[in-house]
Amino acid sequence: MATPTLLKRCAGGVGLALPVALALALPVRSTLLPAAQSPEQATVRAENGTLIVGLLWGKGRSWTRVASGWTVVWQPAHGAWLVRAWVPDDGSEILWRLEAAPWLPGARLNAETAAVLTSAESVAVARDRVGRRDWIVGSRRLLGALPAGGDLPQPAVTLQPVVEGLLAGLLLAGAAARRLVPAVPARGWRHAVLAAGLTLLVALLELTALAGGWLQAGVRPWVAQLAFVSGAVFLLAVLVFAATRFPVSAGPPPTALLPLALAVGILAGRASPLAWLAGTAGLNLRLLVWAACAVLAGWLAGLAGDGLRELLRFVPMLRRFVVVALAVATVARGGPWLGVALAVLAAAAVGGGGGAWLAASVIWGWQFGCVWASCAWPEALWSAVAFLMLGAAVAALVVVRSSRPGTRANAMVSA
Amino acid sequence: MPRLGFVLRVALGVAALLVALAMLKGRGVSGQPEAIVRARAAFAAIGFTPMGEPTVAYEGDQELAWALERARPGPRGVALAGGQGGAVLWRLSFPGGGEAEVTVGGDVWALRRPAPSDPGPDLFPSVARDRVAAALPLAVHDPGEWQTERVQSWREGGHIWQRARFAGGAGQLPRGWRRELELEMVGSTVVSWRLSVHPLSTDLGVVTGRIAELRVLRRPAMLGLALLVIGVLLAGAEATAYREPVAITRGIGYGVLVAGCALAAGQTAVAAAGQGIVLVAVIALLPTWTDLPAGLARWGPAAGVLLAATVIYGRTFILGAGGFIPVTSLVTSDTSVLRLAGESWLPALVEEPLLRGVLPAFMVPYIGWWGAALAAAPLGALLHPLPAVPLLASLALEAVLQIELALVARVSGVSGAVLARGTCEALVRRAAFPIGTLWDRVALTGVMLGILLLAWPRRRS
Secondary structure, rough: HHHHHHHHHHHHHHHHHHHHHHHHHOOOOOOOOOOOOHHHHHHHHHHHHHHHOHHHHEEEEEEEEOOOOOEEEEEEEOEEEEEEEEOOOOOOOEEEEEOOOOOOOOOOOOHHHHHHHOOOEEEOEEEEEEEEEEEEEEEEEEOOOOOOOOOOOOOOOOOOHHHHHHHHHHHHHHHHHHHHHOOOHHHHHHHHHHHHHHHHHHHHHHHHHOOHHHHOOOOOOHHHHHHHHHHHHHHHHHHHHHHHHOOOOOOOOOOOHHHHHHEEEEEEHHHHHHHHHHHHHOEEEEEHHHHHHHHHHHHHHHHHHHOOOOOOOOOHHHHHHHHHHHHHHHHHHOOOHHHHHHHHHHHHHHOHHHHHHHHHHHHHHHHHHHHHEEOOOOOHHHHHHHHHHHHHHHHHHHHHHHOOOOOOHHOOOOO | HHHHHHHHHHHHHHHHHHHHHHHHHHOOOOOOOHHHHHHHHHHOOOOOOOOOOOOEEEEEEEHEEEEHHHOOOHHHHHHHOOOOOEEEEEEEEEEOOOEEEEEEOOOOEEEEEOOOOOOOOOOOOHHHHHHHHHHHHHHHOHHOEEEEEEEEEEEEEEEEEEEEEEEOOOOOOOOOOOEEEEEEEOOOOEEEEEEEEOHHHHHHHHHHHHHHHHHHHHOOOOOOHHHHHHHHHHHHHHHOOOHHHOHHHHHHHHHHHHHHHHHHOOHHHHHHHHHHHHHHHHHHHHHHOOOOOOOOOOOOHHHHHHHHHHHHHHHHHHHOOOOOOOOOOOOOOOHHHHHHHHHHEEEEEEHHHHHHHHHHHHHHHHHHHHHHHHHHHHHHHOOOOOEEOOHHHHHHHHHHHHHHHHHHHHHHHHHHHHHHEEEEEEHHHHHEEEHHHHHHHHHHHHHHHHHHHHOOOOOOO
């Protein structure tokens, strides 16, 4: 009796692993170059490799993946100025830029920076003024006037207003649909979103490293970080509240489709990775952050999918055609929202609780694919593999346990 | 007993009015009539008689005023901002020619008369320096502290013009600040001068830095309000689908009032319309959500007077404890009574229904009314704080105000909170407008409305 069960499970395992293996093996051209160094390594390299960045500039507070390098931001606690440096992966010259508060006549440049700026071998005399430090180099005088440095590479504009507007509209439609079309709520999803929200809340202080856009010259870093944390807390509270008010309906997960969804997500992530996710790979709590983001984004994609599904009820004859056409258009257009859009379409195709499972699966794979394609340093890759294993384990657990009615795992899928 | 209750209510209303009057006493920008007199005297001293009555405008350099208060906390800083700091002043423009800027403290800050047809004999460069320096007492009280930095000469219109620049040290200003004067003569007649102040960068930096920080901190609060508005939209869709009773007429009336206030406060038509539409939805749906008491709004204005006292004396407390918070209010570009009314009531009409109505309505089932009220406090506290040192002092003062408003809402409903907030804002913002009974009346609108509501006979159930 045991042998056929074992064989079935082995076959199931192969069925789960095969699409994922195929998604990993297929050659895909990525839109981003993989980062050869971690943001931490880039920071250390900038601090050691260039003379402009010393203790004087405060500590490294943020990083962003830009083109083939990392843009790292340093700011002292008083916030009067900040330094941005772009550290390329290939070891070529580090570009930097210094910005000062508009009310400041200059900054207190250190001797090495002054030497770099004046191309002098040594700097003789420093003269401190109100709010600035001047350096006298022979017959020349370097005033502490800012900004200094060159232009840095800017992140590619990833805004797709049409796609973003559509997704926001579908979210609203989904929220309305879940209120107006009563269904038995799935408690497990509610708990999962709550747990994801709490996880991100715990990780918020670390996530401030990805909030470089909030840092400004003239604004103390703790205030900028407080503003970011406050906004994030409001947003997480609303998401948790929304998970209660617009719950996922109970329903069995489409077990046969979960591996396929995971594979589709991986392919989407590898093809059009999101640069922001490469930044998350530099966090210490990256695994927790990825898991929490996947649950939240999966739930949101399920919500938007329900909205699309309800909207398509107005054209029942064309429903499948519209979903397929949208999928083709999404893949053809690509872009950083590819994985999310596919998750929404997957949720719309299946609907209900199953749709949310499918969306979460696509998102999970997409996040893995993004990190796999955009990071090349070992820690990030090992963490990504662990994240994929975790996802696969959850999927396997759901597949196995959902086949047994009355088990505790079914709390995820039933009321 | 009903008569005793009526007497007590009227007594409360009168007491609130007396407290409000006491708070308004001496508040407001002074010196407008004196400015005209000083300007005429200054013009007379350079041999020009301006014709007609001038048009008067109020101008201010907000950051400079607060930087002076930062450097000299309390009334001394306020006096400097309106005096030698030249941060708050009246601009006078005479119809027959001649312009002047006079500080609210009565110092002539800048002056320009039309070029005279007979300006007297030209000064040749060799004697110009001494003659221009001799004109210094016309412009400053302490000519001995000033030094000539540079004198320029040029020929124009058949006469020789002189422009001299003087540096005057700190004077009464805080250490590290600098004064400058630019004076122009044509022939041997003074035609203009202008004083300017160069602040110490650290004093200015603290204030501008705090202003920038508060702008950053406002972002999450705006995000919170936007999320609330999205919630309102969804609730509106739900109410429409389930055909729930909605107070649409009341909502439209309220929305029109909000849009009118926004226009009076100087906002664009698009912003006014947007706020009006959002508030139509909020007020139309509010009766179906909130279980706060209705019909007790009459207590709101009296509570508003208490709130204003909290704000005004709270600032005094922060200053007394060694911190810094500006005493002078925000400088407005328009000092009309309509502007005062709009600026005072707009935050009350927009924010209170959202913070005291919508947020608790959504959150009460999960965290209870008080939990929701406390959740609204940090959101509201981030919207309008003043720059302070430490920054948390200002945020704490705003949080106290928000908690008091939650108490008011608990006792007298959302409408009571709106009346309390509007009354409070009007009394606090009154200080940024000129002294005059017209502005006083507008500032007291809420209090008078409160007396009327308190004296209004109660409907018997």
